[in-house]
Amino acid sequence: MDRLDDEDFPAYSMGRAAELLGVTQAFLRSLDGARLLTPQRSEGGHRRYSRYQLRIAARVRELIDAGNSLEGACRIVILEDQLAEAQALNATLQHALDTHEARDSEHP
Numbered sequence: 001m002d003r004l005d006d007e008d009f010p011a012y013s014m015g016r017a018a019e020l021l022g023v024t025q026a027f028l029r030s031l032d033g034a035r036l037l038t039p040q041r042s043e044g045g046h047r048r049y050s051r052y053q054l055r056i057a058a059r060v061r062e063l064i065d066a067g068n069s070l071e072g073a074c075r076i077v078i079l080e081d082q083l084a085e086a087q088a089l090n091a092t093l094q095h096a097l098d099t100h101e102a103r104d105s106e107h108p
Helices: 014-021 025-033 051-065 070-106
Strands: 047-049
Touching: 014 025, 014 047, 014 051, 025 047, 025 051, 047 051, 051 070
Parallel strands: none
Antiparallel strands: none
16 A cells, blocks of 8 residues: 555654644644544654544544533544444444345245
8 A cells, every 4th residue: 555545654744734734733742642642753753643643633623613622522532433433343243144144034
């Protein structure tokens, strides 16, 4: 897979990430401090962010702008992520169940 297509590749410096999101570098550091985002570090120790992490940061900013505290916004993002994982697992299990039931009905 090409690095440019990799959602988790740490392609963005803190300055560029802040610029793209329209936030301050201090805001991004606060997400690291809240342990919501753990950016990778360059050899020089500088934070590097992936596109996935930028989406999370943008969602937190949106929630804060809507009146949530940083802590509340981080909790919401974590719960949204857990819900998405549970829904994906549910869909996978439902598909497996449907496939199994279809086989059983073909061969009673």
